[in-house]
Amino acid sequence: MNVEPAPANTATQALEQARNLLSFARGRSTQARLHVLAILLQAESALSHVDIENLAAQQGIEADRVTLYRALDWLVERGLAHRIAGADRAWRYNAQLGLAQQHAHFYCRACQQVFCLENLQPALLFALPQGYQLEQVELNLQGQCPACQARH
Numbered sequence: 001m002n003v004e005p006a007p008a009n010t011a012t013q014a015l016e017q018a019r020n021l022l023s024f025a026r027g028r029s030t031q032a033r034l035h036v037l038a039i040l041l042q043a044e045s046a047l048s049h050v051d052i053e054n055l056a057a058q059q060g061i062e063a064d065r066v067t068l069y070r071a072l073d074w075l076v077e078r079g080l081a082h083r084i085a086g087a088d089r090a091w092r093y094n095a096q097l098g099l100a101q102q103h104a105h106f107y108c109r110a111c112q113q114v115f116c117l118e119n120l121q122p123a124l125l126f127a128l129p130q131g132y133q134l135e136q137v138e139l140n141l142q143g144q145c146p147a148c149q150a151r152h
């Protein structure tokens with residue numbers, strides 16, 4: 001799969017991009033998968049289940065909660081989205097394209113949004129003792145995002 005990551009600013013662009021991505025993924029491209037991926041592509045920060053449900057409802061997407069969650073799981077399975085364990089213990093999701101497989105996450109305590117820090121690759125921060133083979137790192141930072149800082 002070789003898709004150029006481009007910012008999806010409008011709903012139409014996001015849908016188009018989602019359609020492209022799904023055409024490369026094995027498996028059926030259902031309406032729910034398409035719309036959930038488009039929602040993730042459009043979001044500036046990672047989204048919770050409730051966020052996704054609300055956005056789907058706003059966009060007039062007819063899919064019940066279970067269908068949306070299944071679509072989300074499928075996207076994660078296929079590597080089109082990833083799941084983030086938030087500091088508040090709620091799962092959040094973001095699209096995966098263009099992001100390093102392993103990157104740090106930043107939880108803003110003020111607005112409770114989670115951001116993917118694509119340029120911060122946790123694996124590069126650790127020099128493990130000899131004999132240890134690193135396979136996965138989860139780095140969750142907390143603080144204030146730029147928008148919240150600007151408000152103070």
Ligand SMILES: [Zn+2]
Binds near residue numbers: 110112144146
């Ligand atoms: Zn914030």
Ligand SMILES: [Zn+2]
Binds near residue numbers: 094103104
């Ligand atoms: Zn991320």
